[in-house]
Amino acid sequence: MKIVIEYKENETTKANLKVVLAKYLSDFAIRITFNDGTEKLVDFKSFLDKSLNPSIKKYLDESNFSKFKIVDGNLNWSDYDLIFPIRDLYKGKID
Numbered sequence: 001m002k003i004v005i006e007y008k009e010n011e012t013t014k015a016n017l018k019v020v021l022a023k024y025l026s027d028f029a030i031r032i033t034f035n036d037g038t039e040k041l042v043d044f045k046s047f048l049d050k051s052l053n054p055s056i057k058k059y060l061d062e063s064n065f066s067k068f069k070i071v072d073g074n075l076n077w078s079d080y081d082l083i084f085p086i087r088d089l090y091k092g093k094i095d
Contacts, residue, residue: 016035017034017035017036017086017087017090018034019033019034019035019070019073019074019089020033020070020073021033022068022070022075024066025041027045028048028062029042029044030042032075038090040090040091040092041092042093042094046094047094047095048065055081055082059082064077073086074086075089
């Protein structure tokens with residue numbers, strides 16, 4: 001008899017992901033730790049540079065960008081003025 005156990009990440013697992021720690025390093029990069037222990041270094045600079053929206057462009061000022069908070073397990077800037085899908089943060093890439 002052979003017992004096979006297969007682990008497959010499902011939507012429920014992904015839905016429970018939360019940011020538990022985030023540290024601004026420099027040049028628009030944040031090291032993010034998730035509740036499953038995964039750490040990602042996310043570079044936001046390219047996203048901010050490409051944006052044409054003035055509400056997003058204002059975060060090219062590092063003093064604004066570095067003032068994020070962790071709210072309900074996600075990164076949040078200025079009371080939801082700027083927020084990213086948790087899956088993108090978990091992938092480590094913002095498009």
